[in-house]
Amino acid sequence: xxxxHCQSCQQKLSAPEEFSGTDVQCPSCHxxxxxxxxxxxxxxxxxxxxxxxxxxxxxxDTELIGTYINCPACSSTISVPDNNxxxxxxxxxxxxxxxxxxxxxxxxxxxxxxxxxxxxxxxSSRKAKHTRIKAKKKSSKAPVISILFxxxxxxxxxxxxxxxxxxxxxxxxxGSHSSLDKEITASQKTTHGLRSQDIRALEKKVQGLKPxxxxxxxxxxxxxxxxxxxxxxxxxxxxNDSASVHxxxxxxxxxxxxxxxxxxxxxxxxxxxxxxxxxxxxxxKLAHKRLAATGGKISMRYLTKRExxxxxxxxxxxxxxxxxxxxxxxxxxxxxxSDQYFSLKQYEQFYKAGxxxxxxxxxxxxxxxxxxxxxxxxxxxxxxxxxxxYLRMKAxxxxxxxxxxxxxxxxxDPHIADQGQLEIFKRRYNGKLAKxxxxxxxxNIPGVAENVIYKKTLRPNSLYKVTVTALSFSEKKKGKKExxxxxxxxxxxxxxxxxxxxxxxTSSEASFKTGLFDSNVLIRIKGHEDDIYDYLSLTGPxxxxxxxxxxxxxxVSPITKKSNASESEIAELLxxxxxxxxxxxxxxxxxxxxxxxxYRLERENGKDIGNSLIEPLTAILxxxxxxxxxxxxxxxxxxxxxxxxxxxxxxxxxxxPPDKELxxxxxxxxxxxxxxxxxxxxxxxxxxxxxxxxxxxxxQWSDIExxxxxxxxxxxxxxxxxxxxxxxxxxxxxxxxRENLPVDNMIASDFVVADHRLSGHYxxxxxxxxxxxxxxxxxxxxxxxxxxxxGMLTQFAFLIMGTNDSRTSPxxxxxxxxxxxxxxxxxxxxPNVPAIEPPKGAKLTVRQLVDRHMSIPQxxxxxxxxxxxxxxxxxxxxxxxxxxxxxxxxxxxNNTRKGKAKTKTTPPETVPVLANGHLDGESFKDFKGLxxxxxxxxxxxxxxxxxxxxxxxxxxxxEFVDDAEIQEILSKMKKKNYPLKEMVFEILSSQMFATK
Numbered sequence: 002x003x004x005x006h007c008q009s010c011q012q013k014l015s016a017p018e019e020f021s022g023t024d025v026q027c028p029s030c031h032x033x034x035x036x037x038x039x040x041x042x043x044x045x046x047x048x049x050x051x052x053x054x055x056x057x058x059x060x061x062d063t064e065l066i067g068t069y070i071n072c073p074a075c076s077s078t079i080s081v082p083d084n085n086x087x088x089x090x091x092x093x094x095x096x097x098x099x100x101x102x103x104x105x106x107x108x109x110x111x112x113x114x115x116x117x118x119x120x121x122x123x124x125s126s127r128k129a130k131h132t133r134i135k136a137k138k139k140s141s142k143a144p145v146i147s148i149l150f151x152x153x154x155x156x157x158x159x160x161x162x163x164x165x166x167x168x169x170x171x172x173x174x175x176g177s178h179s180s181l182d183k184e185i186t187a188s189q190k191t192t193h194g195l196r197s198q199d200i201r202a203l204e205k206k207v208q209g210l211k212p213x214x215x216x217x218x219x220x221x222x223x224x225x226x227x228x229x230x231x232x233x234x235x236x237x238x239x240x241n242d243s244a245s246v247h248x249x250x251x252x253x254x255x256x257x258x259x260x261x262x263x264x265x266x267x268x269x270x271x272x273x274x275x276x277x278x279x280x281x282x283x284x285x286k287l288a289h290k291r292l293a294a295t296g297g298k299i300s301m302r303y304l305t306k307r308e309x310x311x312x313x314x315x316x317x318x319x320x321x322x323x324x325x326x327x328x329x330x331x332x333x334x335x336x337x338x339s340d341q342y343f344s345l346k347q348y349e350q351f352y353k354a355g356x357x358x359x360x361x362x363x364x365x366x367x368x369x370x371x372x373x374x375x376x377x378x379x380x381x382x383x384x385x386x387x388x389x390x391y392l393r394m395k396a397x398x399x400x401x402x403x404x405x406x407x408x409x410x411x412x413x414d415p416h417i418a419d420q421g422q423l424e425i426f427k428r429r430y431n432g433k434l435a436k437x438x439x440x441x442x443x444x445n446i447p448g449v450a451e452n453v454i455y456k457k458t459l460r461p462n463s464l465y466k467v468t469v470t471a472l473s474f475s476e477k478k479k480g481k482k483e484x485x486x487x488x489x490x491x492x493x494x495x496x497x498x499x500x501x502x503x504x505x506x507t508s509s510e511a512s513f514k515t516g517l518f519d520s521n522v523l524i525r526i527k528g529h530e531d532d533i534y535d536y537l538s539l540t541g542p543x544x545x546x547x548x549x550x551x552x553x554x555x556x557v558s559p560i561t562k563k564s565n566a567s568e569s570e571i572a573e574l575l576x577x578x579x580x581x582x583x584x585x586x587x588x589x590x591x592x593x594x595x596x597x598x599x600y601r602l603e604r605e606n607g608k609d610i611g612n613s614l615i616e617p618l619t620a621i622l623x624x625x626x627x628x629x630x631x632x633x634x635x636x637x638x639x640x641x642x643x644x645x646x647x648x649x650x651x652x653x654x655x656x657x658p659p660d661k662e663l664x665x666x667x668x669x670x671x672x673x674x675x676x677x678x679x680x681x682x683x684x685x686x687x688x689x690x691x692x693x694x695x696x697x698x699x700x701q702w703s704d705i706e707x708x709x710x711x712x713x714x715x716x717x718x719x720x721x722x723x724x725x726x727x728x729x730x731x732x733x734x735x736x737x738x739r740e741n742l743p744v745d746n747m748i749a750s751d752f753v754v755a756d757h758r759l760s761g762h763y764x765x766x767x768x769x770x771x772x773x774x775x776x777x778x779x780x781x782x783x784x785x786x787x788x789x790x791x792g793m794l795t796q797f798a799f800l801i802m803g804t805n806d807s808r809t810s811p812x813x814x815x816x817x818x819x820x821x822x823x824x825x826x827x828x829x830x831x832p833n834v835p836a837i838e839p840p841k842g843a844k845l846t847v848r849q850l851v852d853r854h855m856s857i858p859q860x861x862x863x864x865x866x867x868x869x870x871x872x873x874x875x876x877x878x879x880x881x882x883x884x885x886x887x888x889x890x891x892x893x894x895n896n897t898r899k900g901k902a903k904t905k906t907t908p909p910e911t912v913p914v915l916a917n918g919h920l921d922g923e924s925f926k927d928f929k930g931l932x933x934x935x936x937x938x939x940x941x942x943x944x945x946x947x948x949x950x951x952x953x954x955x956x957x958x959x960e961f962v963d964d965a966e967i968q969e970i971l972s973k974m975k976k977k978n979y980p981l982k983e984m985v986f987e988i989l990s991s992q993m994f995a996t997k
Contacts, residue, residue: 007027210277210284216267217267218262219234221263240284256859275862278858279862282862302338302630303343304627306335307656310325313622315658316582318551321354333958334952337952351623363615365517366611370544377537378447379454379534380449383449391438396413398430398434407419407423448472448535452527454523455523456521457524458520464544467490469486471508473532485498487526488526489527495513560610574614579592579593579624582626583631584644585668586626599616603616646995647664649954649994651685654685655694666681686982695735696734698953702949703799704817708798708802725756729797733753733793744980751791752777753791756774764882788876788877795881800881802817803874809874811918812864839853843891848872851872869920873931874916876927887912891909916928918931920934920938943984944967947971947974951994955994
């Protein structure tokens with residue numbers, strides 16, 4: 002293996018030696034590195050210097066002198082000092098070393114965590130049920146290089162080079178984006194990454210930290226004592242760097258597990274400890290946000306699974322099955338480039354998916370429609386197996402009678418592997434032989450009884466006819482004019498009708514289509530016990546009715562019909578396909594030349610034109626110019642070209658490439674002309690394609706993945722109810738945006754959007770209807786027993802995501818509201834606080850369990866901000882139905898009597914539900930009161946939706962550098978009560994969206 006560093010971010014990388022001299026992309030910063038040709042084993046010298054922007058201390062190997070790196074603290078681009086500067090720094094370092102004293106910064110070579118965290122206990126239920134699924138970042142191991150991978154290596158390398166080519170800049174016409182001419186600041190010092198309110202919160206929290214440490218910690222952890230190797234009197238109270246954040250995390254950990262202060266020292270009060278823990282947790286959260294800031298830099302990102310499938314559909318004109326690629330897991334939105342990690346395994350997945358699409362479409366174009374009939378007699382295979390078994394039984398018997406060795410008998414019947422099994426066989430032989438003869442004789446008659454199963458791989462995207470011939474039917478069907486059976490063809494039910502007048506032999510026919518990506522057909526005939534089926538036959542394939550000509554077929558079909566094609570014709574085909582695949586951002590001539598070499602190699606191996614095109618076309622679908630959203634920049638924030646803007650706009654609103662109209666407007670520099678962008682927005686949002694954007698965004702914003710992990714009990718978990726419940730949030734949000742309704746409808750609305758399953762579950766009396774519809778609540782909610790509905794808080798999926806087993810969880814529900822509706826994500830729960838178990842034999846309501854949780858200082862620092870909010874939803878049970886009473890059960894008690902353990906139980910008890918609580922000091926009495934209080938904070942909900950949607954659209958996290966523009970837009974939107982459709986357009990017309 003060759004080990005080396007990324008030339009941009011110093012990430013440690015490795016690659017097989019056979020890749021030396023090729024280019025590889027850094028998984029951390031996406032920089033394209035050339036893999037060294039030799040393994041560097043010499044020891045390197047490291048020197049230290051300061052970042053010119055933020056004074057962060059940096060160190061680097063001498064071989065990188067004269068190159069550029071990014072500061073890990075402020076992301077500024079830094080030129081590594083030259084040799085002369087290095088020699089001066091080296092000499093100064095030697096002089097300083099002679100007069101050095103103890104470092105004033107805290108040392109972490111012996112961390113509190115390493116010494117004090119001796120055990121890991123169960124986390125609180127909030128961690129188990131609420132914590133987001135984090136993206137797993139695994140370093141991929143290079144597998145053995147396959148032949149297929151070698152075939153497209155040339156195309157991939159040239160594709161990377163093509164991705165970095167200079168492009169002509171298109172001038173932006175004056176219009177809604179004239180503000181883009183203003184200077185764009187590359188980074189912000191000291192407070193980058195934080196909004197103004199976060200900065201004020203940080204300064205306020207810092208003030209309370211030192212008094213606590215002075216009172217309870219400095220006596221043992223100072224310059225003189227440093228008990229446990231830990232010194233805290235010089236700790237950084239402003240959390241300025243990663244080392245100080247880690248040190249504060251260590252302090253938080255030992256406080257959470259109550260190992261500090263020691264029992265023989267003064268102990269803080271519960272309120273002191275609660276406040277101190279809460280302040281540290283909040284500061285750590287803000288520090289992580291600040292340290293991760295980039296100054297608004299957007300990392301180049303690859304297509305998400307949904308975008309990839311839509312992009313392939315745009316090229317081939319057919320829907321692509323979702324199982325072509327595995328599901329993605331993202332800590333926030335899957336469109337954020339800095340959270341994406343591209344591995345060799347992912348590349349192989351893209352390759353396999355792309356090749357399958359190309360190969361299947363080539364077959365669909367080139368495979369002939371030579372119709373024929375295939376007959377299948379279902380009794381043949383069972384008869385063959387029965388005969389083989391019968392003959393094997395006789396052969397073993399013959400060997401035994403001839404006193405053959407065990408090894409010879411085992412060759413005939415592997416089930417007889419030792420002497421014991423042989424003795425068992427001898428005792429049971431007569432019975433087995435009789436059974437084998439009977440089974441063999443039964444299969445000698447034509448047909449099979451009751452059921453027939455037939456599997457066959459057929460031509461894709463074709464029409465077939467299946468004919469089933471029966472010998473007889475059960476007595477129950479005699480005398481009827483028509484005899485029937487059921488056929489399941491790829492799980493679709495079809496009725497077979499047999500004519501009773503045709504005597505003992507009768508047939509029935511049914512037609513079916515094979516899918517483009519699923520030509521493996523399963524036919525299952527299901528009849529009654531006395532039904533005898535003789536055979537079935539398949540006739541086909543027949544050509545389906547010609548659909549609209551797709552882009553791919555228009556390119557490939559004329560070429561494949563020729564007996565031969567010139568390389569210029571193939572080059573033209575590949576160029577046109579690559580231009581559209583690369584979203585008309587340029588195709589390198591050398592890249593096409595490399596693809597022609599692949600095509601020529603396939604032809605030399607004896608393949609026809611169509612099959613020779615599979616590898617070159619697959620290489621295009623795995624090229625970086627296709628897989629990545631290409632927005633070239635020079636490390637600074639610049640304006641998007643109109644073509645780049647059109648692509649970003651299309652993937653935002655459609656999760657797909659632009660259509661012809663959008664491409665043409667961008668190419669002619671008319672997209673930013675007065676009124677044009679608005680017209681395009683209205684056109685695109687009214688398209689069915691926009692459903693993908695609206696549903697994808699709100700599902701990720703609401704963390705719908707949590708719903709997928711819940712086992713819905715009873716009959717609700719069967720049929721289509723879970724599917725309906727999962728769709729409700731998306732269908733509701735589509736109505737809000739398309740009707741331009743205010744954002745406060747997410748808290749409380751006078752309508753619901755439901756289908757017949759959900760409306761029945763909610764208790765609405767409504768006639769059966771199909772699909773999701775918008776209903777005014779007075780028409781549905783006439784009975785008080787149904788309870789209040791309207792808004793996202795009352796939807797089944799939201800409510801059941803806030804459950805813990807079969808009980809409601811105010812902690813989870815309160816966290817969801819705090820995080821989403823108040824835009825104030827609580828710190829993650831400590832991983833080492835034990836779960837709070839209720840006393841055995843006690844009957845505790847949910848509210849009483851919550852009170853017990855908040856009685857512990859380590860928990861109360863967060864739970865006092867979230868649990869009282871979640872209590873406002875207590876009238877909704879764990880299945881989202883309205884209730885006024887709660888059924889509580891006693892915790893089991895084990896009594897020992899005469900050496901036997903017995904469980905003592907008491908009957909459950911019904912108590913009234915109390916839904917009162919408070920939010921940031923303002924009290925409420927019930928759910929309606931919670932809604933009223935939340936509506937007073939709708940500005941925070943608007944900011945949550947706006948910032949999240951902006952982040953989703955531009956592919957990066959929102960930072961301090963964006964604060965001024967966001968506040969300006971939201972101030973304008975507030976005057977209109979935050980209409981959601983206008984909010985989407987404001988994102989499109991913002992400077993942030995048009996900046997890379």
